[in-house]
Amino acid sequence: ELKHQVKQVQQEEKREFVLPVPAYDNRYLYSYLNNERAISKDIIDYFVKAGLIYEAKNYHNIVFKGNDKDGNTRFASMRGVFDRNGKSFKCDVAGNDKRYGFNVFRKESSEVVVFEAAIDAMSYMDIFQDYENSLLALGMLSDAPLVTFLDEHPQIQGIKFCLDNDEYGRKAVGVFMEKYYGLGYDVEDKPPPRGCKDYNQWLQEAKKLQSVAWEMKQEKCL
Numbered sequence: 001e002l003k004h005q006v007k008q009v010q011q012e013e014k015r016e017f018v019l020p021v022p023a024y025d026n027r028y029l030y031s032y033l034n035n036e037r038a039i040s041k042d043i044i045d046y047f048v049k050a051g052l053i054y055e056a057k058n059y060h061n062i063v064f065k066g067n068d069k070d071g072n073t074r075f076a077s078m079r080g081v082f083d084r085n086g087k088s089f090k091c092d093v094a095g096n097d098k099r100y101g102f103n104v105f106r107k108e109s110s111e112v113v114v115f116e117a118a119i120d121a122m123s124y125m126d127i128f129q130d131y132e133n134s135l136l137a138l139g140m141l142s143d144a145p146l147v148t149f150l151d152e153h154p155q156i157q158g159i160k161f162c163l164d165n166d167e168y169g170r171k172a173v174g175v176f177m178e179k180y181y182g183l184g185y186d187v188e189d190k191p192p193p194r195g196c197k198d199y200n201q202w203l204q205e206a207k208k209l210q211s212v213a214w215e216m217k218q219e220k221c222l
Contacts, residue, residue: 017095019076020056020063029055029062032081037119037200038207043126052102053118061089064118064137066100066145069152075100077118077139092139101145102137109134111158113190114146114176115199116169123203124162133160141172143179158186164198165191
């Protein structure tokens with residue numbers, strides 16, 4: 001039984017990393033990220049044009065790419081656009097290298113802002129209109145992608161942690177802050193506000209407030 005498990009793991013490790021075939025357009029991607037996740041079209045455009053996200057032909061899943069310093073895609077995850085009864089489809093593309101994560105590297109940046117999920121990274125960029133700092137989504141609560149990112153980009157001096165506001169995210173931040181402070185980095189814990197689980201929920205709540213404020217303003221003008 002043990003030999004069979006070891007063989008199975010080895011076979012999985014040897015699986016070729018092949019990105020899903022792109023769809024003819026990104027219609028479902030835009031609809032989901034804009035309507036369901038409240039991410040501005042300009043922000044979605046930025047990531048699409050950068051070649052970091054696209055819509056897969058089969059099932060229309062959104063593919064989030066994690067590139068190395070040379071622009072080669074080493075990691076990819078998928079997120080479904082058809083949530084049913086609160087359940088969503090999420091998985092990593094087979095054969096990917098989990099030492100990498102979804103990221104935006106900016107040459108002039110000396111700081112990287114770290115998230116758990118790619119959608120949270122996009123939401124942060126929408127909230128703060130941050131086109132200056134590098135962004136990285138771990139895709140998990142392991143810092144393996146951060147280790148790789150820092151190794152590939154030695155000019156990074158500061159790390160801002162924007163992990164989730166739940167028990168696991170807070171616990172991970174405590175460990176990461178101590179570790180990277182000890183390694184000589186400037187570190188900062190920047191969670192979303194209380195009551196918001198993550199940066200995307202913060203964005204959605206902020207957009208709702210903007211909408212209410214706009215409606216109230218319109219009523220006053222009538």
